Each structure stands twice: as C-alpha cells, then as structure tokens.
Amino acid sequence: MPRNAARLLVTAVVVAMAATAAPAATAAPSTATATDTATASDPFYAYTGSEPLSSFAPGTVLKTRTLKYHLVGLPTPLKAIQLLYRTTDAQGRPSANVTTVVPSPTGGHDKAVSYQSFYDSLDPEDGPSRAIAGNVSLGGAIANAESVFVVPLLLAGYDLVIPDTEGQSADFAAGPEYGTNTLDSIRAATASAETGLDSDTRFGLLGYSGGAIATNWAAALAPDYAPEVNRKLVGFAEGGLLVDPAHNLRYVDGSVVWTGVIPMALIGVSRSFGIDLKPYLNSYGAEVYQKLEKGSIVDALGRYPGLTWKKMAKPQYADPNSVPAFVEAVNKVNLGSAPTPTVPGFIAQGNGGVWEGTFSNRPGIGTGDGVMVAGDVRALARQYCSTGNGSIAYRQFDLLSHVGVPVVWAPAAVGWLGDRFAGRTAPSDCGRIPAGNSLAPEVPAPTS
Template identity: 40%
Template sequence: MLLVFCAGLGAGTGSSAAQSAALPPVPLPSADPFYTPDGPIADLAPGTVIKSRTMTYGSLELATPLTSTQVLYRTTDQAGGPSATVATILRPLVPGPPRLISYHMAYDALGSECDPSYTLTGNGAPGRAAIAEQGVIGGYLAAGYTVVVPDYEGPDLEWTIGRQSGYAALDGVRATIDHVGLPASTPVGLAGYSGGSVPTQWGAEVAPSYAPELNIVGAAAGGLPVNIAHNLPYVSGSATWAGVIPALVVAYQRAYGIDTDSFLSDYGRQLVETVSSQCINAFAADYPGLTDAQMVRLPYTSLLDIPAVVSAIGDNVMGTTGTPRVPMLLAVGNLDGIGDSVMVTADVAGLAHEYCTRGVAVTYAQYDRLGHSEAFVPFQAQTAQFLTDRFAGLAPTSNCQGS
C-alpha cells in the first residue's frame, strides 16, 4: 500500500516540472468572499451547498493540470447553531465505482492560511505533514476514489473542538454526494491522523444521530487526543510539543468564549497572542520546556485549575456523545510507555476497549517505539488496507481483548 501512496504523489498531484506551472494568485480565506455566505443560512439543511467554484489543484507553489471543486456548505457548530465552511472535492482521473473518502488533514490551524482549501491550491507554506498527506490523498485518487477534504475547524479555526469537527466532515460528505451527483447509497470512508483524527472519530460517533442516511463503511483515526485533560500534563515541559498549550487556549477561548484574561499570566497572554494566527508547524516546537504552570497566574498553578477550561475540555472527551455504528481502526504510537510524545496511549486503548464493549468492531493498533510523527507512516498503510477491505464488503475483524 505504501507503493500506492508513492505512486499517488505523482499521479494524483501531477507535480513534475513538465506538468506544473506558476500558480494563479489566491487570496487568503480570511480575505476571500467565497468563504462567507451571501445571506442567512439557518433555514438551509445541513450539507446544503451555498456556493461552488473550480480551483487549481497544486502543490508547493506549483499548479498541476488537475482541478478541484470547492464548495461552501451549511454545517453545524459546537453549540448546535448554523455555520458554514468549505470543502475541496477531488475526482480521480480514472474513476472506479462510486466510492468516497472524507480525508481529514492534520492542519491544526489558528490562521486561515493553514486551511486545506487554501494549501491544496498550492498556496501557503504547508509543513512536512501536509505535504505527506497530499501524497496520501494522491494515492486514493490514483486508486479511483473520489476524495473530499473539509476545512473542518470551521470559519473561526477552532482546533480540536469535537462535535462541530464531526458535523463539518459529515456535511462535507453530504455536500459532495449532492454536488457531484453520486448515488445516495455511495459507500463512504472516514480517515484522519492527529488533528485529522478529531473529525474522523467524532464524525463516526455523531453520525448515527446527525447523518444516519450516510452509508459510512468504516472510520480510521490515528494519534487521537481522547481527553485533552490528559494531554496537557503530558506535553507540559516538552521540548517538541509544549507550544500546543497556548494554541489550545486560543481554540477553547474561541469556541466557548472563555475569559482568559481572568487567569492567564502576562507570559501566557503574550504566547496566546503570538500563536493566534499560526499553523502548528510554527508553534508546536517553538517553546521548548514551556509548562502549563507558566501559562497561568497565582493562585492558579495549571489550566486545569480553571473551571471553565475543565468544563470545555469535558465537552470534547471522545466516546462521551454517541456510539459509532461502523467498523473502526484506532491507532497510536507508544514511544515512552506513556504515549507517542503528545497523545496518551492508554487513552486510545481505553477508547477502543470502551467501543468494543458497546458492540463496535474495533481494530486497535499500537506502534511501539514510534513517536507521533513516525507513527504516521504505518497508520496510513494500515488505513489503506482497512478501508480497502471495508469498501470490498469484507467482514470486519476486532481485537477487543487486545485493547
């Protein structure tokens, strides 16, 4: 399957010098009127396409001969209100039978220049993870799948916020089926790693109540932040991941209106302001040794001392809202006996076991001696086989006892 991905990087993106051309100028999403509905959307059904356009599909500031379709569609925010976001629809050059993958990039963004709808045009400065994920997408296109890539963090870039990420993924599928004219029964696979695991897992969890009509055949999520209350102390003081702490403050303040001035230290406010429009490759490793305690002022010693923060985190604990009705692949690395350096291994194993006790067919995969970035490769290979089997209608396996 890795060979498919490597082939797809060329076949799916058309990125050779002979095939590429200079990119046309594209405004940032924050300055692009396409991203804003022209009128009220509350009366529109979730998944309704509001606008659409054809865009260049590019990579690393080079255009390719391929094009994508972007759709602005109605979805639902964390509080249950109407919202709108954009998805990028990619059609294979050699279509197979109707099959759709909702691929969730780990764009982990606080600024709109990180949106997949922007970086997949070849613009911006995507990190190595985004470049690798474009290769994965190319592999699925080369295999004949239609792929939809939603900007699942929504218009305000609310990173790691659970239900609304799942809603955005499911509504992106609805929008794609309607706009492309796929049969309503089209089989759908959900996939995502790290930040992309959030819409994948939450999409599977809320689908039975939110989008029961979709024919989802499987969901593969790797490197999951199951409970941020456990991730915060794990990354506190980290040499490579401590920068996610102020970024999480930004995301939760946006989603829940938390009064951060009431508890942040002067240094914490400075960091929050600095990262508030950045992508993860700009902030994750930029503050080595930063601790949770440095973010707050006395009498607080941790963000977890703040009731509003604890409440918001509790609203985003995976496994607490619903039960998937589809086979799941849940995977995580285990570098140090605790986690993969940012995700907690026992949390992912515990989620897998919990789902198993509820009757979900779960494959749990643990990549020992691999960190978060390194586990990306075996996860993508395992996901490709997992989804191939699901689309083929093979009976799912489960290793509940092993989880």
C-alpha cells in the same frame, strides 16, 4: 491497493510528517465561478445570500467553483471542486464552511474517502482548501505537503472529499465542530451536481493526528447528527488520536517538542465554545496566547521547550482544574463522553514518545507517542467494544513516536478501508486490547 500506490502513500506520509515535525440536502441557488488562487480576501469563503443560514439544512451547497488542484502553489492536471456549504458550529449555531472534492480519474464515483487533514492551525488561511486553490504560506506547509496523499488514493479509484475540518475560524482541537464540519462536507459533496457523487456513493473516513480528531468525532456523531451519512460509511481509520485533552495537556506539560500545543488547544477550544481563558493567565501566558492566536503547529513545535500550564497561569490558578472555564472546555471535547460509532474502526497509536522529548511516563496518565496518550486511546477502543461496537481493530506501536507511526499506519489504514469497501468482514481486537486510563470528565478543584 496497487503496489505503486502503496509506495506513493509511504512517500506521502514521510513528506507530510517531516513538514509537521519541523519546528520552525437540496442545494441553495448559487453561482458557479472559477479561479486559480486563494487569498486572504477571497470572497468565495463568505456567505452573502439574502436568506439567513438557518433557513438552509446542514450540508446545503451555497457556492461552487471548479479549479486546478495545486501543489505548493503550482497547478496540476487534477480537477478540484470546492463547495461552500452550511454546517453547524460547536455551539449549535448555523455556519458556513468549505470542502474540496477531487474526482478520481479512474473511479466511477461509487466509492469515496473523506480525508481529514492534520493541518493543525489557528489561522483559517492555512486550511487545505486554501492550499489546494494555490495559496502558499508557512502555516499551510502541512496541507501542501499532505496533498501528495491524493495520488495513491486517486490511483486506487477513490474520489476524495477534503473538508476544512476546523471551520472558518480555525478552532484547533475543538473535536465536536470537526465532526459536524466533516459530516456536512459529505452531505454537500453528494448533494452537488458538479461532483459526480450521490446518495449511492459509499464513504470511508481517514485521518491522522488532527485529522484523527475529525475522523473519530464524525464517526461518533454520525448516527444522531447525520444518519443518512452514517448509512453510507464503510468504516473509519485513524491514528495518533486525541481522546482526553486534559490528560494530553498534563502529558506534554514541560516537555521539549510538543508544549506549544498547550496554548494552541486552549485558544482553539475556548474560541469554539465562546469561553474566555485570558483572565486566568499571567503576563507571560497572555504573551504566548497573543503570539499563537493565529499560529500553526509550525509556529508552536519546539518553540516553547519546558512550557507548563503553571508558567502561563496566575498563581491562584496553578491547578488548571481550579479554572471552571478550563474544566468546562476540556470536558466538552473528551471523546470518552461522546457516543460510540456504529461502523467498524481501525485505530492505531504510537507509544515511543521518549524519542520526541516527552517524559515517557506521567503518573496517572502513563506513556504515549510524545503528544497523544496511549492509555487514553486503548481505553476508548475498549469502551467502543464494551458498548456494542465489536468491529474495532487496534494497533499499538511501542517503539514509534507520533511522527514515526504514519509510515506504518497509512498503508495499513488504506488497506483496511479497501477491505471494508470490498465487503469483507471487519477484523476485531475486542477482548485483546490492554487496559487504559479512566476517561471520566474532569472535576473542578475545591475552592477555599
């Protein structure tokens, strides 16, 4: 990657993560339109065709529009092509979602990066497609700040595909849905005649934090869900990964900064799978739940210091595993139970979470970066090695927190992807990754 592009990437990481940390197929018939704004009532996001969505294959393009790429509401010279496409939700039902394709001014459409944003929100209005179309909101600050990632990637000749990974109901932390949304986004991008991408375009997957959830689930689901996409993938690069949500909820329980992700994850996962957790909450838990139903990470970080599951639950449900719906939900999104990706992977994880106000060591869970559990990520990497993927590179940064890691991860991840596009043999840390945690599914607590 050119040196100036690397510098821009580091700058992008700092800006985007600073925003995060502040508490505060054949195409279906369609009509092309153009607009420079996205509002709550934007009709582009609604599928209004006469045929049921189930009649279209996943990845089918339903609508197309071309607009200027916006940064904090201001149009730039970059062109963005947005696609409404058919995908599949976490319950296996057909759904519609939006992705954005940004062609590189220097590339030849032969290589593309599917960039999964860490916009982390329960409000559909905060998705990256909205920010790219010109929408400006507090919850969308992440997607707006993160937009500067496009500069170094585009300068390096990569076309970008940026899906709204959480779908149109913003199902935060619902990994399987993130994965299908991402894979069908690639299908749509290569099916559209407007993007310049086609069946010969090779793809790399890239994402951090919430973007890593989508990146890993897409890589894991691709061989069975989208084998033709899997054949185009050169690899996946990710950092700050959520592996076993039950462990993460215990890890951040009672901490200072990240406790707001507890209700956010509960809302997003239960929403995705149609699971109702509200009957198990006390009045305070119900109040927090209601406040965050359309909240973003900006609304949650640092707003609920010391929050625990126990403070939110009715007394008889003080142990979350006494709630069958909770056990069902977290087991559905445990990456340890998902298939092993068949393409090379670069996985990075911080282990300096004490700097972000999270207890440095939880019994049975260990340490992490403040929100993600390092032992879980090591265990997943080792699992991939032991189940046949010998091309896993792993890096653990013991002195860096979740916010600090991207500054060193991002240039390394883009460089790693560049080597995969160049056809160089993927490095492997298999056999050298320290032991991690058990990723076994949660077991319901015995009832009295």
